[in-house]
Amino acid sequence: MTRNRVVVGIDGSTSSRSALVWAAHEARLRGLGLLVVHSRFRPSYDVVFAGGFYLPPIADEEDEMAEILRVAVELAREVDAQLEVEVSARTGPPAASLLEAAGERAELVVVGSRGLGAFGSLFLGSVSIHLAARSPVPVVVVPAETPFSTVGPVVVGVDGSPHSRTAVVEAAREAVRRQVPLDVVASYTVPADLLVTPLTTGREELREAFRAQAQENADEAARAASAEDDDLLVRTHVVEGPPAEEIARVADPASLVVVGSRGHGELTGPMLGSVSQHLLRHARWPVLVTHEH
Known part of the structure; x- marks a missing residue:
């Protein structure tokens, strides 16, 4: 079709x-x-x-x-x-x-x-x-009263999941259409119980391991985005914090935010991930949700 x-x-x-x-x-x-x-x-x-x-x-x-x-x-x-x-x-x-x-x-x-x-x-x-x-x-x-823009960057959240990879490709194409940079956001959080339990040793090493995985996700996404167009400017942001909040923080000047319908740790089936839901309910910019098939 x-x-x-x-x-x-x-x-x-x-x-x-x-x-x-x-x-x-x-x-x-x-x-x-x-x-x-x-x-x-x-x-x-x-x-x-x-x-x-x-x-x-x-x-x-x-x-x-x-x-x-x-x-x-x-x-x-x-x-x-x-x-x-x-x-x-x-x-x-x-x-x-x-x-x-x-x-x-x-x-x-x-x-x-x-x-x-x-x-x-x-x-x-x-x-x-x-x-x-x-x-x-x-x-x-x-969102209501939101104008179409080809000025601000396109922002995409990534976590290494198949839905995230689909989102990166779609975000790259949107950035190329608008001739704007693509901002890739990979966030990580260290579970609180792993930081406070007396049995945990090497807490900074643990945090570094989470950060390294987020960096790997960001680098993989940047390579996939660049494959869509050699001239596309791709900027990566590896940050510690809740994914929805960190994507929103980077997206302040965005013309479009792109997310996958689900990420790691979500239930399977026809439902929307918590990060996507949060961004849709609180967005100040258009949010594009992709689906991995």
Whole structure:
């Protein structure tokens, strides 16, 4: 399947407006088309089968959906009048609608970090978390009022896991597209019980061993990133501290932060790692979540 478009989910909120404009810029940068998805659902409850189901939108809702999509096309065309823009009005939960769209020739899915919060229009933080955990393609979560930028560096967190290696390749490609440096962050923490127990000897040696492993992860990531483009400037940061906090600290001037959906020590399955979740919930910059396949 040829993946030739960026998908963005909207609900009319400020956050989804930011996501729409960001997605239009990214589609132009990648030379792709843009698919705008708006989902509306009315959940109901079946007392006979004791299960939930979804009712189609009523006529007034259909008119509102059409208006939201019309305005979305205008906003996208303000970014690039030549941008190929398609729209899709769907029923059912927003996360499910976007997952469906992700499997339809999408190269990237973009969503806002928050939504309206009204019943029946639910692009909330939980939707972005759900989508980032399960999407077959990378997902970008854009905080409200966050402009698209090609100025700040791209920042990627690494830990040596397969998901981390996938994130490095995607981050390198994004940095090359923007013509900005790539900052690789490898953090490490020494378990507290290993430092305080009387049976532990050589605590500094233990800390140095953790630091050396983080340095190895950073060096491996730098080599993989440089393989994507010889001219890419790659800077490594090996730091002691919680991964999410250290990535956020380095990312203060970032145009994009990239993380894997899971890292070492996470449970397997369609879920999002704690570092990725923390960054998505507290991000001040767009966060791109990759998936290792």
